[in-house]
Amino acid sequence: MITPNIEALSLGELRYIAHKQGIEDADMMDREDLLEALEEVYEESEDSLSGEGNSYSPSNQKRFMNTLVEHAVDIFTGALPGVEPLPEGYSETRIHLLLKNPYWAHAFWSICPQDLHKLDQAFDSFSFFLRVTMHMSPDQRLPEESYDIDIQISDSSWNINLPERGRVYSVSLYYRDPEDGVGLLCQSDTVSTPKSYWLDHAPKLAEDDARFSLLFSSLVSKGGVMVENPLLREVVERIDEQVGG
Secondary structure, three states: OOOOOOHHHOOOHHHHHHHHOOOOHHHHHHHHHHHHHHHHHHHHHHHHHHHHOOOHHHHHHHHHHHHHHHHHHHHHOOOOOOOOOOOOOOOEEEEEEEEOOOOOEEEEEOOHHHHHHHHHHOOOEEEEEEEEEEEOOOOOOOOOOOEEEEEOOOOOEEEEEEOOOOOEEEEEEEOOOOOEEEEEEEEEOEEOOOOOHOOHHHHHOOHHHHHHHHHHHHHEEOOEEEOOOHHHHHHHHHHHHHHOO
């Protein structure tokens, strides 16, 4: 849940919240009076819930806003002025692919009701799957490859493992009919995954102690905790393969 900054709320929004909290003459109050009145409401709410005394201070404003937002269902009977709820669906079937890190991407999609209706009319049953494509590399040394992921009709997003670094990926949403026929619904734009320079230059890294220490110093936090880094682990594996332990 998004927690807004109370200082960033407009006068109209503050008056709206104050009105829903039952504060009298909220429409006549200025910003400072509204903030003070809402703080008093928060204190009373906290006292009634915890049985403790006054616990509000300017330093725990975030706590005030958390409580205000967490109880939004009780506070609001409608949306804030000028705020429109997101629609349950859109009029276009689309899929998007976002790169999270060199190993994972996030796909999310929406299917318009008309397309679902067409599928319902055409087939007694159908299913969906994602086709992840690794496109041909610019130097054409690596061919185009793809693999499929079965998903549920109710799904709208998926985390996708990217098996190779330095490749260009896209994801497509397909349907499969009862006769194992398939049809394309939509395809994403491409994303490019970065590739560590040292994956292709492992021997050079193994011969340079200073560079090796600099690169692998990122595996330990300031507190001395080891950080999981699959890319560096892959570099180490490449060093073992090409240089030997």
